[in-house]
Amino acid sequence: MVDMNTADAEAIRLTLSGDKDAFAVIVARYTERAYRMALYVLGNEQDAMDVSQDAFIRAYRNLNRFDTNRPFFPWFATILRNLCYNFLRRRKRKQAYNIEDFQIAEPSSPSSPSSEPCSGIAVETKVALNNALSKLSPQDREIIGKFYFEDLSYKKIADELGVPIGTVMSRLYYARKHLKDRMLKGER
Numbered sequence: 001m002v003d004m005n006t007a008d009a010e011a012i013r014l015t016l017s018g019d020k021d022a023f024a025v026i027v028a029r030y031t032e033r034a035y036r037m038a039l040y041v042l043g044n045e046q047d048a049m050d051v052s053q054d055a056f057i058r059a060y061r062n063l064n065r066f067d068t069n070r071p072f073f074p075w076f077a078t079i080l081r082n083l084c085y086n087f088l089r090r091r092k093r094k095q096a097y098n099i100e101d102f103q104i105a106e107p108s109s110p111s112s113p114s115s116e117p118c119s120g121i122a123v124e125t126k127v128a129l130n131n132a133l134s135k136l137s138p139q140d141r142e143i144i145g146k147f148y149f150e151d152l153s154y155k156k157i158a159d160e161l162g163v164p165i166g167t168v169m170s171r172l173y174y175a176r177k178h179l180k181d182r183m184l185k186g187e188r
Contacts, residue, residue, distance in 0.1 A: 008072040040145030055080035132182035140175035
C-alpha cells in the first residue's frame with residue numbers, strides 16, 4: 001500500500017511540473033474532510049462548501065511554498081482554518097447560527113449503528129446538542145468535531161492544528177466545559 005504522504009507528495013510534484021490533473025487526486029482525497037472541518041467552524045453548509053473550495057484554490061496557488069517532505073493535510077488544514085476565521089470576521093456574525101444550518105457531519109456509511117455520532121439520542125437531545133454546538137466559538141466546534149465526529153486522536157489533531165498534544169487536551173477540556181454550560185443553559 002502506498003503511503004498517503006508519499007502519494008500526496010508525488011501528486012504535488014506532478015502539479016508543480018505542469019500536470020494540472022494531478023492536483024485533482026488531492027482534491028478528491030480531501031474534499032469531504034475539508035468540508036466537514038469547515039462545517040464545524042462555520043456552522044453553515046453552503047459557507048463550508050464555498051470556503052473549502054476556496055482553500056483548495058489557495059493551496060493550489062501556493063503549492064510552490066509547500067514542503068513535500070511534510071504531510072499535506074496539516075498544511076492545507078491551516079489554510080482552510082485561516083480562511084474560515086477570515087470568513088467569520090468578514091461576516092461579523094453576532095447572532096446564533098440557525099439550528100438547521102449547523103449539522104453534525106454524518107459518516108458515509110450510516111448502515112452500521114455505531115458509525116452515527118448521535119445514534120440512540122432522542123430527537124430533543126439532538127436539537128439541544130445542535131443548538132448548543134451552534135453557540136460555541138468556531139475553535140470549540142472545530143476541536144469537538146475533530147475529536148468526537150471525525151474520531152481523530154489527540155496526536156492527529158495536534159498535527160493538523162500545529163500545536164502540542166497538551167494544548168489539544170486543554171482546548172478539548174474547555175470546549176467540553178463550554179458545551180456543557182450551553183446545554184445546561186438550554187434546559188432552564
